[in-house]
Amino acid sequence: MEKPTIHPYIPILIGVISVAMSAIFVKMTTADAGVTAFYRMLFSILLMSPVFLYSYLPEIKKLNRRDWVFSAIAGIFLAFHFILWFESLNYTSVASSTVLVTLQPLFAFAGTYFFFKERLSAKTLISGIVAITGSVVIAYGDFQVSGSALFGDILALIACALITAYLLFGQDVRKRLSLVTYTFIVYGFSTVTLFFYIIAKGESFGPYPKEEWMWFLLLALIPNLLGHTLFNWAVKWVSTNVISIAILFEPVGAAILAYFILGEMVSKSQIAGGSIVIAGLLFFVTDYKRIRKIFFRKSS
Incomplete structure (x- = not known):
């Protein structure tokens, strides 16, 4: 088996910290949620452009009309996922x-149960209930703290549903395209959606202080490009379950970073509820039959 130059768990750890930084950067901005999301996606597109144009542009020919429609819908869902999630942090x-x-x-x-009639196992139902x-x-x-905090929770849940819709619409297109091409196309549709959203809302594209532009750029660089790129590199060497489990600890990393950087305290109900959520999701993604193979697998 080919050996990686660095232990895969190190990039995975860096990846988790990278995606956990997303909420911190959003909290540091003063711009509206739509504007923050727009510049995150725009800078991601600009940073990806040289690689896409040089190595992946011919892949565009593989897309049919249905692929373009599904990619556009996925991009729209992704845009509103960011809008609502960023807004929830307010x-x-x-x-x-x-x-x-x-x-x-x-x-x-x-989503797969209602739209694709896939059966739900007992394990899935137990995980969901937990x-x-x-x-x-x-x-x-x-809610005990304030009604506005509960409103933020509701926005976060809707944002979660939207990212799921984005994945469901994009999964078929993704099978025929490389990660770079698919991401570039969907990010492009998402950026255009956010552009018109800002115009419709009458929000400002600028000017902003230098610090604000720094947060926009860091959102594109660290959570978008660095975090997910590291996960995609690591999946060659480890089971997908490892990545899935690692991502579940993003809230833990985000809460710790928020405590030290923003001074946000974590309440007992958040610790208890968060622990229950993570326990349920861990039970859901863990394949006990292959637990001994979870560390390394042969590269293809």
Whole structure:
């Protein structure tokens, strides 16, 4: 078996920290949610352009009319996912928001059940009940704090549903395209959607202070390009389950970063609810029959 130059768990750890930084950067901005999302996607597109144009442009020919439509819908869902998630951070804490957005695997199974008639196993149902119980604990605790915190939780849950819809519409197109080409196209549609959203809302494209532009650029560089690129590199060497489990600890990393950088305290209900959610999702993604093979697998 080919040996990686660096232990895969190191890039995975860096990847988790990278995606966890997303909520921190959003909290640091003063721009509207739509504007922040727009510049995150725009800078991602600009940074990807040289690689895409040089090596992947011919892949565009593989797309048919249905692919373009599905890619556009996926981009629209992604845009509104960012709008609602970023907006949720204006009302609730980093800990609550990131935990609730992490419920995406359960929304995915609900979507495949209703739209593709896939059967739900007992394991999936148990995991769902446990995770939903945890989210209720978080929501109840936030409601005790303020109604606006609960409103932020609701926005985060809707954002979670939208990212699931984005994945469901894009999964068929992704089978025929490289990651770079697919990401570039969907990010492009998402950027255009956000552009018109900002115009419709009458929000400002600028000017902004230098610090604001720095946060926009860091959002594109670290969570978007660095974090997900590291996950995609690591999946060659480790089981996909490892990546899935690692991503579940994004809320933990985000909460710790928010404590040290933003001074956000974590309440008992957030700790309890977050722990229940993560436990439910861990049970969901863990394949016990292959637990001994979870560390390394042969590269193809």
